[in-house]
Amino acid sequence: MTLPFTPTPTAVCRHHPRLLTAAKAAELRSRAARGESADFDADVWPLIAKEVEAVYYAALLTSHGLDGTAFADRYPAAAPGAEEQALLDEAAVDAADHWDWERVARPYGRREFTGAEDFHSWLLAYLRADVAHAREGNVSGPVKAALDVLRDLRNEIRLVVDHSGIDGASYRDALHGWYTPLNAFLSIGPPTPRSNSPRGSP
Secondary structure, eight states: OOOOOOOBOOOOOOOOOSSSOHHHHHHHHHHHHTTOOBOIIIIIHHHHHHHHHHHHHHHHHHHTTSOHHHHHHHGGGSOTTHHHHHHHHHTTOOGGGSOOHHHHHOTTTTOOOOSHHHHHHHHHHHHHHHHHHHHTOSSSOHHHHHHHHHHHTHHHHHHHHTTTTBOHHHIIIIIIIIIHHHHHHHHSOOBGGGGSSOTTOO
């Protein structure tokens, strides 16, 4: 199912990576020089995902008057699974507010639309909610602050993957196969002023 690219807020500041740094990119590229090219799914995506999630939770906690910066400093070091969950529990992040890549990438989930009118109604509601997220900005708005990280990491990702930095099959199947479309959908949509009123909205 093809959806419109999500609206983006006006960029206020650039995310400075904690994990996928220029130094980390150089480390991954050094493997390619030894004939051990990195794999996007195993070596690059986990760093991207962690960067996005850390920014989301930091902005979310800050919006509730809590210390989001301290959380963002600790979250990248937490192992996926129990350690991450322990931090979320400690910060009292409601389960409904947990970052969910599946929900972000496929906002319609497993819903089966009964027809064009049903889809149109769902799409307008989705776009209105997405514009509302964009209006919160890319600093204080948790969702768009997180998704802007995808855009801000483009240079570091290029440092890793360009000129055979990752395995050829991984470049084809992961980087171009699913990551590039996902990144386009989530982070390069129209600026908010051009997406204020989806057709059919009041």
